[in-house]
Amino acid sequence: MSSQPNTAQDLPMSSPQPSAAPEAPTASGESNPIRDAIGEAIAEHKVILFMKGTPEAPACGFSARTVAALQSLDVPFAAVDILPDPRLRQELSAISNWPTIPQLFANGELVGGCDIVVEMYESGELAEALQ
Amino acid sequence: MPSPEEIKQRIEAAIPGAAAEVEDYTGAGDHFRATVTATAFEGRSRIQQHRLVYEIFGAEIGGPIHALSLKTQSPQ
Numbered sequence: 001m002s003s004q005p006n007t008a009q010d011l012p013m014s015s016p017q018p019s020a021a022p023e024a025p026t027a028s029g030e031s032n033p034i035r036d037a038i039g040e041a042i043a044e045h046k047v048i049l050f051m052k053g054t055p056e057a058p059a060c061g062f063s064a065r066t067v068a069a070l071q072s073l074d075v076p077f078a079a080v081d082i083l084p085d086p087r088l089r090q091e092l093s094a095i096s097n098w099p100t101i102p103q104l105f106a107n108g109e110l111v112g113g114c115d116i117v118v119e120m121y122e123s124g125e126l127a128e129a130l131q
Numbered sequence: 132m133p134s135p136e137e138i139k140q141r142i143e144a145a146i147p148g149a150a151a152e153v154e155d156y157t158g159a160g161d162h163f164r165a166t167v168t169a170t171a172f173e174g175r176s177r178i179q180q181h182r183l184v185y186e187i188f189g190a191e192i193g194g195p196i197h198a199l200s201l202k203t204q205s206p207q
Binding site for chain 2: 112119
């Protein structure tokens with residue numbers, strides 16, 4: 001189980017959907033549908049991974065290793081492919097203050113990128129962090 | 132294109148007391164792996180430690196530095 005496609009309607013949850021991208025980000029202070037959709041997705045999913053590609057077909061080795069760690073713990077997680085729209089990555093990094101992909105969130109908080117997730121998996125901390 | 136030595140020097144210059152080991156693990160000059168040891172990491176979460184290093188490079192991460200894989204630790 002890796003996707004819950006009916007939430008976060010503007011995000012490419014696991015399987016990229018036909019483009020329904022909101023308008024381009026506007027000047028600060030105005031509405032920002034992409035940022036709002038990302039924030040809602042993080043709030044709505046206990047464990048959510050923003051990655052390149054999908055859990056079934058990761059498009060980057062770092063995303064693949066992060067998915068493998070989650071799958072080996074048998075933790076259900078939502079996944080968002082950030083590749084279809086470069087604004088997803090921009091807005092995600094603006095929210096998280098984290099420059100790289102993948103990014104794993106649990107309970108609304110950034111757990112880390114690939115290095116931290118794999119390190120926590122190897123030390124046994126990851127399962128606890130995802131509870 | 133940054134060299135491992137340049138990245139090492141920038142990390143050590145930016146974080147007082149840091150010791151960094153940096154390797155170019157693909158040989159292509161854009162994927163790096165760094166192990167950074169610094170007293171500045173004490174009392175900080177892993178995320179905060181990694182942010183300290185990422186902040187040195189700003190928009191270069193994802194640009195000329197396609198990947199910077201990190202392992203951070205405080206001195207034993």
